[in-house]
Amino acid sequence: MQRVVIIGAGQAGCSAAFALRKRGFDGEIILLGEETDPPYQRPPLSKAYLLGDMERARLYLKPPGAYTDAGIDLRTGCDAIAIDAQQMRVDTAQGPLTADAIILATGSKPIRLPEAVTGGLAGIHYVRDLADIDAIRTAIPDCKNAVIIGGGYIGLEAAAVTTKIGLNATVVEMAPRILQRVASRETSDAMRALHAHHGVTILENVGLALFLGDGSVKSAVLADGTELPCDLAIVGVGIRPDIALAQAAGLRIENGIWTDARGQTSAPGIWAVGDCASFPHTGAPLRLESVPHAIDHAETVAANVLGARTDYTARPWFWSDQFDVKLQIAGLNTGYDQVVTRPGGKPWSRSHWYFAAGRLVAVDALNAPRDYMSGKRWIEAGQTPDRKRLADPAADLKTLV
Amino acid sequence: MKITWTLQDGRTHTAEVANGTNMMEAAVANDITGVVGECGGSLSCATCHVYVADDWVGKTGEPEDFEDAMLDATEAERKDNSRLSCQIVADDSLDGLHLIVPAL
Incomplete structure (x- = not known):
């Protein structure tokens, strides 16, 4: 094998490039990124970076010289x-x-609202790329x-940050409850209480009808006719794999790029990693x-x-920072039929344990x-x-076990 | 300042680290196997667990409550000198710091 081309220079693509090198691959590694920044961390975008607490260079996964040093041909803006x-x-x-080999x-990519809803107005933002967050940060002082x-x-993190900065934040959730x-x-109840305590307005069970404005957004009209003043709109309604x-x-x-347990797609020599890949996990994709x-x-x-024959075992975990709460989640709660609450001793501290047919499948830990x-x-x-x-x-x- | 890691295979790696950088960032920048930093230094994952060499323990300080709790259930055994790398920030007083990456 002489050349591996990796398409996508986010966390997965960057990790794959360095992993190949670390495992002794001495051929050419070309890492293609459509953005102009080198690979960077996304999680802080909706947290510390949006808040202005983290410098741009600190987001970068590797220092500038690391790609050359490792012989990785990083091509940004490509x-x-x-x-x-x-x-x-x-x-x-x-x-x-x-x-x-191609990885x-x-x-x-974030799900975007249709033009009929946005009216093509300025001031409507998404939370995915560094450029999205830079646009929000630029807009905030005038909002x-x-x-x-x-x-x-994503929406709740954006609400926490904009509130901390001093804006009035309202969250609009179409489903009966947030999260x-x-x-x-x-x-959901715990996070709703946290946000209410900090002055965020949370509206549930009501969808957005459309945005109104004059070149840039001035208000959001909800399905029940409520009109909210709005000079900064942030849309966080989910993401779709880029297939x-x-x-x-x-x-x-198949709900993403189908792969086998080893990460190979339906085409030999082509592999898929990270968000875009749909892989077998306990019998289901x-x-x-x-x-x-x-x-x-x-x-x-x-x-x-590089020739190993290892099946991937996912060990899912997630985290979110909102106001003074760190939420840490382990496992997947799919199919749960019981939730056990364990109270904690500190502010907002508690954990919710998900059981499916008597078996522990996931935990949400708040300051715990x-x-x-x-x-x-x-x-x-x-x-x-x-x-x-x-x-x-x-x-x-x-x-306990 | 300079920092030295004892790696999982027993070899050492020394690198120059700028003041203000935390030891997780420094390890990731230097591709130190075993220090992952999945949460980017937000004190959420404990994948940057290291042992501080005996002669440096006093200088790196004690873990705060949240870090202490995370260290209580790390994959590698917790020891008296266990720390999360992301919570140790480089400054002149730590020039020469020596960290040990937990073996698998």
Whole structure:
């Protein structure tokens, strides 16, 4: 194998490039990124970076010289336009590249509101790329009223940051409760209380009808007719895997780019890692949108590109920072039928434990790092703590399994 | 300032680190196997757990409550000199700091 072309220079693509090198691959590694910045961390974008607490250079995953030092040919601002799976060729804005292996690390893109809703107005923002956040930061000093569409983690983080900066923030959630898609009623209730305490207005069970304005947004009209003043709109209604190149190349698509347990797509020699990949997990296809997954998946798939035959085992975990709460989540709560609450001793501190048919599958820990760490280990080991004692904050976690 | 890691295979790696950089960032920049930093230094993951060499323990300070709690259930055994790298920030007083990466 002489040349590996990686399409996408986010966390997964960057991790894959360094993993190949670390595993002794001495051929050419070309890492294509459509953005102009070198690979950077996305999680701080909606947190410390938006708040202005983190310098741009600190977002970068590696210092500038690291790519040259590792012999990784990082090409920023270089879009891949098409893939020819038979010829193993990637067409880029700067010409074609042949490859012995292609790794798709195309990530995902935010779901955008239709023009009928946005009216093409300025001042309506998304939260995905560095450029998105730079645009929000530039706009903020002239804004008073932020309306955030979508009460998922991105929307709630944006609400927390804009409130901290001094804007009036309102979250509009179409579903009956915030975080409905990803968390239990107990976690939704706790996060709602936290936001209310800090002055965020949360509106649930009501959708956005459209934005009104004059060149730039002035108000948000909701489905029930309410009109909210709005000079900064932030939309966080989910993301979709970026499958365009793979689909056009004829690769199998199944809620993302289909891969086998080793990360290979339906085309031999073409692999997929991170957000964009749909891989088998306990018998069903799964896609994960998280940094830890991007890193771990890239490590395993890079090894397989070089000839290992390792199945990927996901160990899902997530985190979110909102006001003075750190939320840490381990496992996947899919299919849960019971939630056990373990109260904590500190402000906002508590944990919610998800059980499916009596088995522990996930935990949401709010300012409860011991609960999170214990829960993560139990879930990964397939252990289930005693539910009754779990709910007793006096019971020592170390004695529960 | 200079920092030295004892790696998982027993070899050492020494690098120049700018003041203000935390030890997780420094490790990632230097591709130190075993120090991952999945959460980017937001004190959420404990994947940057290291041991501080004995002669440096007093100088790096004690972990705060949240870090202490995270260290309580790390993958590698917790020891008296366990710290999360992201919570140790380079300054002149730490020139020559020696950290040990937990073995697998």
